[in-house]
Amino acid sequence: MQKWMVLAKKADFYGVGRKFGVDPVIARVIRNRERISEEEIEQYLHGGMNQIYSFQLMKGMEKALELLLEKIGEKKKIRIIGDYDIDGVCSTYILLIGLKKAGAIVDIDIPDRIKDGYGISKELIDLAYQAGTDTIITCDNGISAMEQVAYAKSLGMTVIVTDHHEIPYEEQEDGSIKTILPPADAIVNPKQEGCRYPFKGICGAMVAYKLICGLYEKKGFPKEAQEEFIEFAAIATVGDVMDLQDENRIVVKEGLRRMKNTKNYGLRALIRVNHLEEAELTGYHIGFVLGPCINASGRLSTAKKALNLLLCKDEKKAQELAEELKALNDSRKEMTQKGVEQAEKLVETTELKEDRVLVIYLPDCHESLAGIIAGRIRETYNKPVIVLTKGKDGVKGSGRSIETYHMFKELVKCKDLLSKFGGHPMAAGLSLPEENIEAFRRALNKKCTLTQEDMMEKVLIDVPMPISYVTLPLIRQLSLLEPFGKGNNKPVFAEKNIKITQCRIFGKNKNVVKMKLYDKNGICMDGVWFGDGEAFVNEIQEKERWSIAYYPSINTYNGRESIEIIVQNYI
Structure with missing residues (x-):
């Protein structure tokens, strides 16, 4: 069952359109994303890296930086303990490169998903201790590691926790909440009580990025030195499914721009083996193509393979590692499909x-x-x-x-x-x-x-809009709203009384349907549906007219551009 709802938020759409040089439809979508003031709209459309928040606002940051500078000065051994997913890998990469450039003696360890489980463990602490580690710094984990941090402290080690996960808590008898923090020497997590950081929805790699920004500033490095980490903070933000709002959106937009010409051999190779060299990279490519390859290493092998890819300084070796990760991800897809079929059978029977x-x-x-x-x-x-x-x-x-x-x-x-x-x-x-x-x-x-x-599945419609209103310039303006993802969904438009004809099924898995769409005035547009093609075609024959929820796109063929309506839902 579906419940269709129109987002009926009010504003002077024509006035906003004139002020910012956009179609009133674009202004309405922006209002639906809760950007109301001129300052918010300006940031949404044109926000840049100069608008992201300072590391100084994060609770525990000064203490963490003070400790790191002290350890670097004393030539103490530092070990980063990350996590095996995309956020953990990117966090570890940012901290490792950043600390090394700041003069630290530093290495890493990433837990094995099967052997170690999530986050810092007693076994990983023992390994660090045996290696002569003085200081452990966690990333994308550690906020709930009470016993493990206490154990590291009992061995005389310094522990810095950087994380973004929810703060553990206990509900008291009177109904109040008591938060519980690990006994670390410093904790950097925007979700902890009393933290002045304005945006709590950042990923672990963003916390790591802020830490390195602070370290570089304390070291007197030029601001440009921080820029090499932006694309990895962006990859982790999309890959860890953070809301693409506020500074997340700015960092992802900037990261995608930089990824196109990345200097990182490993990332370049991963883009190449997935045939994306000529593509206009979007959040989709991180979330559903590149990101799963990075995640596959931690799922089916070791996340250290993905980290080694990002650290690789040899183009040939990077190509081999990227091909290996892609092969792992292809294998993961097959295993996933079998698991989904088993799960659905259990639910149904x-x-x-x-x-x-x-x-x-x-x-x-x-x-x-x-x-x-x-x-x-x-x-x-x-x-x-x-x-x-x-x-x-x-x-x-x-x-x-x-x-x-x-x-x-x-x-x-x-x-x-x-x-x-x-x-x-x-x-x-x-x-x-x-x-x-x-x-x-x-x-x-x-x-x-x-x-x-x-x-009930809710279909939120931004604008009820006739397909006849769609033009190539309007579709190009929609790109101003990117990157799309969680918290900044692709806009949804809808029209009633659409006749669907000339359906043709394509694709090896019969999961693409091309069709003609006619509105009540006889205006015709090309349409496409992605999903179970045969089920779609059979259902469409049940009645003559349908309401469709859609997104317009540009189809380029032999150098010629045409409008294509992507049907997302129909009732």
């Missing part, structure tokens, strides 16, 4: 289908694929989904949520059944004893307050 929160146990599934499979199942059923797999020590899993369900807070309610957990409102990771699976599933659903309406 058991009592799970009645649950509002889907807890799906796939014991033989590769644990690194749980999150991807959970995301795909969520798309099918529009319910929160947790996929569990059998690990070496009990059961591990990943969850993906919907906007109306704060997954991290819901897991807190069931923490007695879990061995470990952490995450965001929209995603989480967890582990638990196998015998607790059924009790966990029942507890989550018992405590769940989701209504049928909460679980």
Whole structure:
């Protein structure tokens, strides 16, 4: 079931259009993105790197920088402990290159997803201690590592935590919340209480980037020296599915611009093996092409391969590493598809289908694929989904949520059944004893307050707009609103009474349909649908006229440009 809703926010769209030189339709979309004042609209359309926030606003930053400068001066060994996903790899890269250039004696370790699990562990601390490490700095992890940080401190090590995840908390008897922080020497995380940093929605690599900006400034480096890290902060922001709002949007826009001519051998090779040399790189290419290759190394092998690619200084070696990551990602796609089919079969043939929160146990599934499979199942059923797999020590899993369900807070309610957990409102990771699976599933659903309406797919329409209004100049203006992604979705337009004819199915998997669209006045446009082609064509024959939600694009063929309407939903 779908619920279509028009975003009916008010403003002087014609006035805004005149002021900023854009079509009133563009002005309306900007208003729907909650940009109201002239200053906000100007930043949204033309914001630059001079508008991102200073590292000085982040709580714990001064202490962290003071410690790092002291350790660099004393020639103490520093070890970065990152994470195995795209954000962890980019964070580790930024800190490693930045600290080295600042004169630090520094190395890295990244946990193995299967052997070590998420984040800093006692085993990784022991390895650091045996290597003579004086200071551990975490990135994209550490905020919930109470025991591990205490253990490192007991060995006499200095610990700096840089992270962006939710701060762990306990609910008190009076209903108040008490936050719990690890006993680190410095904590840099914009979500901690009392932090003045204005935008809390940054990823781990952005926190790492701010730290290096601060270090370079303290060292007296020119501001331009910070610029080489922007594209990696951008890759992590999109790859870790952060909201593309505020400074995130500025950094991603600037990062995409720089990626086109990146000086990084590894990134250049990854772009090349995915045949994107001539493409106008967008957030889509990070999220669905390049990013998954980086993530695949941490899923099916070791994330150190992805880091080595980014660190590579030899073009031939970079090409080999990039090809290896692409092959890993191709393998990951096949394994994911099998897992999705197994999960859907379980939901359709058991009592799970009645649950509002889907807890799906796939014991033989590769644990690194749980999150991807959970995301795909969520798309099918529009319910929160947790996929569990059998690990070496009990059961591990990943969850993906919907906007109306704060997954991290819901897991807190069931923490007695879990061995470990952490995450965001929209995603989480967890582990638990196998015998607790059924009790966990029942507890989550018992405590769940989701209504049928909460679980209904919502199609938010920016502008009800006739397809006849679409022109090539309007489509080009839409590019001012990029990059698109979470928190800055591609605009959605809609029109009623559309006749769909001359449908032709293309593609190896029959997942592309080309068609002709006629409005009520007989105006005709080319259209395209991406999805199950045969199901689409069969359904379209059920009635003569349809309402469509769409996005207009430019199709270029033999040097000739034409308008193509991408149909996204239909009722």
